[in-house]
Amino acid sequence: TAITAGNAHTCGLTTDGAAYCWGNGWDGQLGNGSNIDISLVPTPVAGGLTFTAISAGADHTCGLSPAGAAYCWGHGGHGRLGTGDTAYHLVPEPVAGGFTFTDITAEADHTCGLTPAGEAYCWGRGQNGKLGSGDTDNRLVPTPVAGGLTFTAISAGRAHSCGLTSSGAAYCWGNGEY
Numbered sequence: 001t002a003i004t005a006g007n008a009h010t011c012g013l014t015t016d017g018a019a020y021c022w023g024n025g026w027d028g029q030l031g032n033g034s035n036i037d038i039s040l041v042p043t044p045v046a047g048g049l050t051f052t053a054i055s056a057g058a059d060h061t062c063g064l065s066p067a068g069a070a071y072c073w074g075h076g077g078h079g080r081l082g083t084g085d086t087a088y089h090l091v092p093e094p095v096a097g098g099f100t101f102t103d104i105t106a107e108a109d110h111t112c113g114l115t116p117a118g119e120a121y122c123w124g125r126g127q128n129g130k131l132g133s134g135d136t137d138n139r140l141v142p143t144p145v146a147g148g149l150t151f152t153a154i155s156a157g158r159a160h161s162c163g164l165t166s167s168g169a170a171y172c173w174g175n176g177e178y
Contacts, residue, residue, distance in 0.1 A: 006056030017050030118150030
């Protein structure tokens with residue numbers, strides 16, 4: 001029902017919400033409990049969780065449970081998993097804070113999510129201000145995007161992030177070089 005491509009791995013969801021990943025698993029981004037293999041075929045993500053959404057970053061992957069809980073796995077550098085640390089997690093780990101999200105987006109070294117109220121939160125590497133927190137600090141847990149706006153969709157890019165409001169206005173933050 002869904003597919004997402006990261007830097008060198010791909011993940012998909014079956015009709016019953018089971019997650020499968022394949023490709024480069026060196027950083028644990030396949031979620032199968034290993035970081036030493038390359039999977040040439042779809043391999044089930046460990047833990048028996050089901051997901052309604054999935055998003056692959058460069059070296060990590062995140063998914064949303066049917067209840068809206070966020071889980072991430074893979075390379076935890078800069079806090080991109082939102083688990084409160086920078087460790088590698090080889091299986092899905094809950095994102096800190098107990099938030100409920102309706103949308104999640106992972107990119108190179110940061111992740112963002114939207115709450116049911118449309119509040120945007122981002123975590124990971126803050127370089128270029130791509131977390132929207134008003135500074136360039138790394139965040140190990142979800143941190144609100146500044147400005148008080150609410151969004152209906154969010155997307156993380158390599159060096160920036162963007163959100164769409166209910167009126168259709170787009171707002172972006174981070175590196176505006178290009």
